[in-house]
Amino acid sequence: MSILDTLVQASREAAERRQALIPLAALQQRSAFHAPTLSLRRALKRPDGLAFIAECKAASPSEGPIRQEYHPAQHARAYKNAAASAISVLTEESRFGGSLEHLAKVRTEVDLPLLRKDFLTIPYQIAEARAFGADAVLLIAAALDAPRLAELVDAAHRLGLGVLLEVHSEAEAEMADSAVDLATIEAVGVNHRDLKTFEVDLGLSARILPHLPVQTARVAESGVHSGADAARLRQSGADAVLVGTSLMRQPDPGAALARLRRETAIALASGVESAVASS
Template identity: 50%
Template sequence: MSAPQAPQPTVLDGIVAGVLEDLAVRQATISEADLRAALADVDPPRDPMPHFRGPGSSVIAEVKRKSPSKGELADIPDPALLASEYAAGGAGAISVLTEQRRFGGSLDDLRAVRAAVDVPVLRKDFIVTEYQLLEARAAGADLALLMAVSLPGARLAQLHDYARELGLTVLLEVHDEDETARAVEVGAELIGVNARNLKTLEVDLDVFGRLAPLIPDDRVKVAESGIFGPQDVERFVGEGARVVLVGEALVRESGSGGPREAVRRMTGITR
């Protein structure tokens, strides 16, 4: 009888492995004590939830240079300028990709955006350690992304609680029914349903409609991936989303009014 084959690494496995390698370099350079000391110079965290719970749809607009699924998306020499356009268009928060290898981002991007806008800023990365959350707050982030798929067992609750201790609002991302149940159980106030399967990179726009009813109405539901215009926002708002997270469609926007008007067109949509 042949031995069972080991599972093949997924796209997500490869990304997290690279993230941990890069993290080890930063940890060897900047101690946790140094990060904690830096917190004294950071403004208090901004709370995005009043905006997200307000009337009409809210947009988390993303600074995103490239992705594993689409490759190069946009040349963004000045993330602060792009973020300022998003804020002027009414974005409820700005998401900044800080993963370098696959997305071309950095914590320097986040710092530049934080210095340029008054709206809350989200660190979007593959966060699997407390150190990364401390990095996020020290760089001025108000929110941090946690993904249930990469945080098995008790790690999800541990990192969620630690983020809250730091004053960070958690955007807890889910992809299936089991992850959704775990997100609800840990008490996440902001739950994102990603239509993109991070193990295969395939997109299924029906995922939000399937998972949203499993999320209590006192939580804020966020639709992620596959959003390219107001018609997509209308669909997800109709299925229960209060917030949409949009990246590719905004960084590639070159039409009338650019990213500012694109955000404005997706904001304020009601059922």
């Protein structure tokens, strides 16, 4: 069993335990279930440059514990002050140290689009995301077959949630496009980290992003450690980058995001100047 399979199984079993205690009807009674949602696509398709999805997470399978003092609402507020376009919140418990309560706390602090990041495979998990304040959910192509992917996209859209559909290869992108019209998906992300081996390849974005529909927000995920990395991904066709570990390892994640945005702007400007000089 791969690491991805283990994470998917753990997340599903935890959701099934919660469902036995909190049925769908109880989720529907939460005020957040009926609140208006914010558009992930609109937040990421910025006319003024690269958007940043800043992530809140305490740990990961590839890195282990990332920070001891983890306060997701505080981190999200700092990210907003540093001009994040959206916030990703890990809710997977077993290996990421997340919870749905973290998502709910972040919702009370920021008015940016919130992404529930987890290993979602059943409709109940989509309803949970809505009930705890998410505006969008992550769906991982590698964890789903085409019929289940289509089912979960439909479940999300019926609840007014956006979708960040994650792929790791051209084959996964083709499978996803056969299941759903990618032009109707709010965001499609290329994860540079293989969730089965955890190896990182930043070159994936250049191979996949240009072939995605222009209507969707194109997101580059994982392995972004510098402004040069982010600028390279922007030049590969990314509308946004998702950054987590490199921010959460810093004493002040918000300040780290502000610094990354400045470095990216400088790198992009330098690239434009170099292109003009060589033309």
